[in-house]
Amino acid sequence: MTQPRMPIESGVPDHFQYMHPVMRKNYGQWDWHERPRPGVLHHVAKSGDSVWTVRAGTQRQMDVYTIRKLCDIADQYAEGHVRFTIRSNIEFMVSDEKKVAPLIEALEKNGFPIGGTGNSVSMISHTQGWLHCDIPASDASGAVKSLMDELHHEFTHEEMPNRVRITTSCCQINCGGQGDIAINIQHTKPPKINHDLVANVCERPSVVARCPVAAIRPAMVNGKPSLEVDEKKCICCGACFPPCPPMQINDPEHSKFAIWVGGKNSNARSKPTFHKLVAAGIPNNPPRWPEVGAVVKKILRVYKEDARDWERIGEWVERIGWPRFFELTELPFTKYHVDSWRGARHSLNASAHIRF
Numbered sequence: 001m002t003q004p005r006m007p008i009e010s011g012v013p014d015h016f017q018y019m020h021p022v023m024r025k026n027y028g029q030w031d032w033h034e035r036p037r038p039g040v041l042h043h044v045a046k047s048g049d050s051v052w053t054v055r056a057g058t059q060r061q062m063d064v065y066t067i068r069k070l071c072d073i074a075d076q077y078a079e080g081h082v083r084f085t086i087r088s089n090i091e092f093m094v095s096d097e098k099k100v101a102p103l104i105e106a107l108e109k110n111g112f113p114i115g116g117t118g119n120s121v122s123m124i125s126h127t128q129g130w131l132h133c134d135i136p137a138s139d140a141s142g143a144v145k146s147l148m149d150e151l152h153h154e155f156t157h158e159e160m161p162n163r164v165r166i167t168t169s170c171c172q173i174n175c176g177g178q179g180d181i182a183i184n185i186q187h188t189k190p191p192k193i194n195h196d197l198v199a200n201v202c203e204r205p206s207v208v209a210r211c212p213v214a215a216i217r218p219a220m221v222n223g224k225p226s227l228e229v230d231e232k233k234c235i236c237c238g239a240c241f242p243p244c245p246p247m248q249i250n251d252p253e254h255s256k257f258a259i260w261v262g263g264k265n266s267n268a269r270s271k272p273t274f275h276k277l278v279a280a281g282i283p284n285n286p287p288r289w290p291e292v293g294a295v296v297k298k299i300l301r302v303y304k305e306d307a308r309d310w311e312r313i314g315e316w317v318e319r320i321g322w323p324r325f326f327e328l329t330e331l332p333f334t335k336y337h338v339d340s341w342r343g344a345r346h347s348l349n350a351s352a353h354i355r356f
């Protein structure tokens with residue numbers, strides 16, 4: 001009899017092998033937990049075992065020396081186990097409370113702040129930027145590093161009305177960029193086509209099909225097959241650029257940053273929401289993006305002063321109303337804030353519930 005062909009498992013490796021032994025032993029058997037201070041979690045299992053988790057911030061895009069340094073700290077002070085959160089905080093686990101203070105001291109001495117728990121501004125999640133992706137108009141990780149340098153206090157203290165989740169995204173069809181505050185690239189001009197390259201590089205039907213507003217048509221230019229863009233229809237989304245790099249849309253001047261506010265993924269207290277545009281046309285200004293930082297800090301300051309306890313940013317804005325939000329933050333309200341795209345009401349999902 002022939003053996004059945006078994007599937008080849010090539011996905012995520014089994015995580016149990018890397019788990020701290022106390023966590024492995026008590027998996028699914030946790031009784032209660034507390035936060036003794038910002039950046040430290042204490043979980044107690046039904047068996048009576050305890051584990052303390054110390055959360056630290058990193059620059060996320062790390063060189064090998066930084067990773068080795070973090071591993072050395074884990075070996076020396078934290079029983080040799082680490083894990084990363086979905087927002088790229090690093091967490092060290094210890095099974096003895098006496099080890100918490102020396103671990104914190106070692107991390108802080110090496111420049112890794114402790115925090116990101118509870119009602120703080122946790123690490124900003126971001127997309128890949130210039131380092132890894134082929135279509136970014138900015139360096140999301142660089143903008144994040146600059147911003148977190150300025151939000152150090154908000155990371156290490158739990159002083160916000162509720163948790164704050166910030167994201168950035170380095171193109172407009174972004175693979176990230178949805179949160180309480182989202183800092184996303186915004187193209188402001190249609191793509192410029194390099195007609196000499198289109199015939200060699202692009203599959204024209206796929207590019208035409210990519211455009212969400214049917215603004216691209218096949219065309220003959222200088223006797224060669226190429227494409228043309230109806231600039232009146234184009235919404236400058238950049239979706240044509242990945243399949244066809246000769247449709248260059250990234251531009252140091254015309255690719256700007258926009259800031260969106262009030263997105264929420266969870267179902268807690270209120271249904272999930274999409275964020276709304278609050279500031280556009282902000283210069284994409286490396287290496288420190290000061291204009292982006294100024295707007296984000298202004299929004300955070302007003303939220304901290306004006307929101308009630310436990311209101312997320314979106315819930316706070318819903319309560320006070322968008323006109324009041326613009327008044328308090330002193331951000332100008334322009335015609336660009338009005339979503340006049342006719343298809344939006346059909347395509348925007350407003351909750352995480354499954355629908356058919």
Ligand code: SF4
Binds near residue numbers: 174176
């Ligand atoms: S947001 Fe866009 S450019 Fe940035 S990593 Fe994702 S796909 Fe690439």
Ligand code: SF4
Binds near residue numbers: 213
């Ligand atoms: S940028 Fe977007 S809307 Fe404009 S042509 Fe390309 S795919 Fe179409």
